[in-house]
Amino acid sequence: MPYTYSTVPTHPRQAVFPRVNGLHHLGLYVGDARQAAYYYQMAFGFEPIAFMGLETGVRDRASIALKQGRVFLTLTSSLVPDSDASNHIYQHGDGVKELAFSVPDADQAFRAAVQRGAQPLLDPTEYRDEHGTIRKASVAGRGYLVHSFVETEQYRGVFLPPYRSLNGAARESETGIMALDHIAFGIESGQLDDWCAYSENVLGFQISHREDIATGRSSMVSRVLQDSSGTIRFPMMEPGAGVRRSQIEEYLEYNRGSGVQHIALLSEDIFKTVRILKARGVEFLSTPDAYYDMLEKRAGQMHEDLGSLRELQILTDRDDSGYLLQIFTKPLQSRPTYFIEIIQRKGATGFGAGNIRALFEAVEREQALRGNL
Numbered sequence: 444m445p446y447t448y449s450t451v452p453t454h455p456r457q458a459v460f461p462r463v464n465g466l467h468h469l470g471l472y473v474g475d476a477r478q479a480a481y482y483y484q485m486a487f488g489f490e491p492i493a494f495m496g497l498e499t500g501v502r503d504r505a506s507i508a509l510k511q512g513r514v515f516l517t518l519t520s521s522l523v524p525d526s527d528a529s530n531h532i533y534q535h536g537d538g539v540k541e542l543a544f545s546v547p548d549a550d551q552a553f554r555a556a557v558q559r560g561a562q563p564l565l566d567p568t569e570y571r572d573e574h575g576t577i578r579k580a581s582v583a584g585r586g587y588l589v590h591s592f593v594e595t596e597q598y599r600g601v602f603l604p605p606y607r608s609l610n611g612a613a614r615e616s617e618t619g620i621m622a623l624d625h626i627a628f629g630i631e632s633g634q635l636d637d638w639c640a641y642s643e644n645v646l647g648f649q650i651s652h653r654e655d656i657a658t659g660r661s662s663m664v665s666r667v668l669q670d671s672s673g674t675i676r677f678p679m680m681e682p683g684a685g686v687r688r689s690q691i692e693e694y695l696e697y698n699r700g701s702g703v704q705h706i707a708l709l710s711e712d713i714f715k716t717v718r719i720l721k722a723r724g725v726e727f728l729s730t731p732d733a734y735y736d737m738l739e740k741r742a743g744q745m746h747e748d749l750g751s752l753r754e755l756q757i758l759t760d761r762d763d764s765g766y767l768l769q770i771f772t773k774p775l776q777s778r779p780t781y782f783i784e785i786i787q788r789k790g791a792t793g794f795g796a797g798n799i800r801a802l803f804e805a806v807e808r809e810q811a812l813r814g815n816l
Contacts, residue, residue, distance in 0.1 A: 460646065461552035461645075462548060463592075463670055464544075466626075467544060468508070468593075469515070469516050470591075472528050473537045477505070488723075493607060495606045497522070510602075512622055512709075539703035540588065547594065547596065552580070553582065563582055565579065575599050577595050585634075585637065619715045623708060624708065626678075627677075629701060634701060635681035639668060639679060652666070680704070697778045704781065704782070706784070707785075717770055720785070721755075727772055727773065728772070728809065764790045766791050768786065769784055769785065769786040770784070
């Protein structure tokens with residue numbers, strides 16, 4: 444029996460939410476999967492664990508799955524000139540396309556999402572190999588994003604079918620990266636409420652933080668949504684009024700619309716992680732030296748050495764639960780769009796609102812170099 448849907452949930456109070464256990468993986472579209480996988484491996488320490496493509500009977504695309512700590516990524520590139528992947532790369536460049544949720548029941552999650560207004564893309568489908576079976580279903584998110592529901596209880600392989608394993612399981616993380624902390628979205632002006640409503644009404648997320656940030660030149664409005672367990676967190680940022688274009692507006696221009704602006708990787712030791720990544724060639728945003736002159740007064744007493752924070756240009760912020768340490772890479776590709784944050788939490792539950800002004804000012808310096816301010 445086919446599923447039906449509407450663009451607006453008809454009776455949101457009468458339909459259950461999808462049951463979600465966490466994020467299974469992030470799916471990225473990239474210009475060339477093999478080259479991108481090499482970059483993620485050599486620069487960030489991810490290990491390729493599985494692949495699919497011509498060698499596995501897939502004729503239109505190549506995909507490589509990578510793992511580090513509890514973070515799984517897939518990198519997919521097109522093998523044909525006219526496909527969803529090739530058109531995405533032409534329009535938006537490299538970036539996140541799919542958010543795949545781990546669920547106990549893919550059929551229930553799909554049915555609940557569709558009943559609450561999501562557009563179905565892939566009905567619940569079984570995939571099987573020698574390691575067992577999975578079920579997967581997909582719905583359209585906002586913009587060009589896809590939300591997938593993946594049920595893996597009956598599967599014992601290193602990733603998912605129809606991927607084929609590469610040399611067994613990944614090695615332990617050498618960089619100190621443990622997990623995915625959050626996924627941040629850049630949203631076009633006037634669309635923030637709609638994106639938040641989708642996450643609330645379809646996925647059952649709730650708003651946990653609200654922030655309005657302004658520098659002397661630009662501003663943004665931010666909302667953070669999270670699932671009921673607090674393990675999946677979506678900071679969403681919309682540009683506000685300003686004299687100059689904000690970094691969100693630059694992202695939106697070159698991304699050609701809303702999407703995932705950055706992902707935050709959780710580190711067990713941010714000093715170790717940043718030193719290793721810098722040695723591997725990863726470039727981070729610079730921070731004004733004056734930031735550290737006022738740091739103790741703003742953030743209070745910390746266990747970390749101020750000289751090491753200044754040396755590595757790591758930012759810190761405090762909330763009612765503790766403090767956090769964070770740093771942001773430059774964009775990972777020529778388009779000034781998608782980038783990565785490294786974060787370590789010392790009790791804090793927020794996202795560094797006190798640092799956003801410093802981040803905006805750092806990005807504005809980079810924008811000025813590109814002539815985009």
